[in-house]
Amino acid sequence: MKVVIIGSGKVAVFFAKKLSSGGAEVVQVFGRRLEAITGLAASVNAGPINNFDQLDKTADLYLIAVSDDAIAEVASQMPPVNGIVVHTSGAKPLSILNGKFEHSGVIYPLQSINKYTTDQVEVPVLLESNLEEDKTLLSETAQLISPQFQFLNSTERLKLHVSAVVVNNFTNYLYSLTHQFCEEQGVDFKLLMPIIAETGNRLYHFSPEILQTGPAIRKDVGTINQHLSILSSSEELSRVYRLLTDEIIKSSVFSS
Ligand SMILES: NC(=O)c1ccc[n+]([C@@H]2O[C@H](COP(=O)([O-])OP(=O)(O)OC[C@H]3O[C@@H](n4cnc5c(N)ncnc54)[C@H](OP(=O)(O)O)[C@@H]3O)[C@@H](O)[C@H]2O)c1
Missing domain, CATH: 3.40.50.720 (NAD(P)-binding Rossmann-like Domain)
Known part of the structure; x- marks a missing residue:
């Protein structure tokens, strides 16, 4: 060829x-x-x-x-x-x-x-x-x-492309913000690798809707406020944390 x-x-x-x-x-x-x-x-x-x-x-x-x-x-x-x-x-x-x-x-x-x-x-x-x-x-x-x-077909490909942008590009943006936060705060980002890998690996076996954990899904307001307090020096990450926390709390995808 x-x-x-x-x-x-x-x-x-x-x-x-x-x-x-x-x-x-x-x-x-x-x-x-x-x-x-x-x-x-x-x-x-x-x-x-x-x-x-x-x-x-x-x-x-x-x-x-x-x-x-x-x-x-x-x-x-x-x-x-x-x-x-x-x-x-x-x-x-x-x-x-x-x-x-x-x-x-x-x-x-x-x-x-x-x-x-x-x-x-x-x-x-x-x-x-x-x-x-x-x-x-x-x-x-x-x-x-x-x-x-x-x-x-082209429409099916577009649907997968936008999905790929969300699961890959958006998560990598979150990794980048978190990486900077860890560097600024003097903690080791690499310690997060097992949780990153485990979350990805679980998706081979389970649907993401049943895998959600964390303070937002638990509506643990005290912990959320602690997080927002320690994130106060990182304006961008703080904004994203608030937005995603609000969306997770309101979301219907975890209700079933
Ligand atoms: N990267 C990915 O993860 C990925 C995955 C799947 C599909 N794709 C698709 O693959 C394609 C290329 O993406 P890429 O990531 O390889 O992009 P890239 O690394 O940014 O390279 C873009 C290429 O396009 C050329 N180019 C831009 N405008 C041009 C013009 N007006 N005339 C001639 N050449 C021009 C650039 O030439 P110069 O060097 O001269 O600027 C360069 O060779 C896109 O359609 C993208 O959607 C990308």
Whole structure:
């Protein structure tokens, strides 16, 4: 399978390395800034290009891994190709590529991908294609990334994407605020690792609605006030603590 990677960011690097080590031939890496793509292109023995006039038209797959807001613009700059053109966004619909290419699709890795993403990480891959006949190639590509893949439509993918933002990005924001608080207060954030890991692991076996603990669900007002008092030096964390405590107390999700 011949692949062209378009983009040089976190997901472009992830796909270039995974596909290349899985046996695909990454023939070119496209980026608007040559200096941003030469290292990546060299690492997978691909040609670096910064002009679509140089695009290899014989590839089987063109993987657009650029910022969500740039996908349509980049696609509009591409010449017509016979291979399948896909984007990697959870939020953008397949239709963003419609009309421009005969064969189009989506390969969305449902994982937080950055330079710390290891080969061992589990990555459900969500696929979509505009033609039934393209499903085989998309499935073969997904299998180079992960044994876990399935076809979903754009609306289903968007629902999972917003869910991923809440469970991953929002919790990481809470970890960051807490990390700063611990550093400022001279206590070891790493002591929280077992409780973080246990909460995640329990979700493999139980629904989160039956797992809630803590002062808010118990309506332990005295403890909540103690917490707000010690958080008084951390305005942002204090605000978030109040908001989430109020929401948990009012919430109907724990009532059954
Ligand atoms: N990171 C994740 O966890 C993750 C997971 C699943 C899916 N995705 C999706 O993967 C895609 C890429 O995300 P990412 O995390 O890899 O982003 P990123 O690391 O921020 O990289 C963005 C890339 O887009 C390029 N770009 C931005 N605007 C452009 C334009 N107008 N023309 C040409 N290239 C442009 C950037 O090029 P320059 O270097 O020249 O700015 C860079 O190569 C997005 O659709 C995202 O939703 C991300």
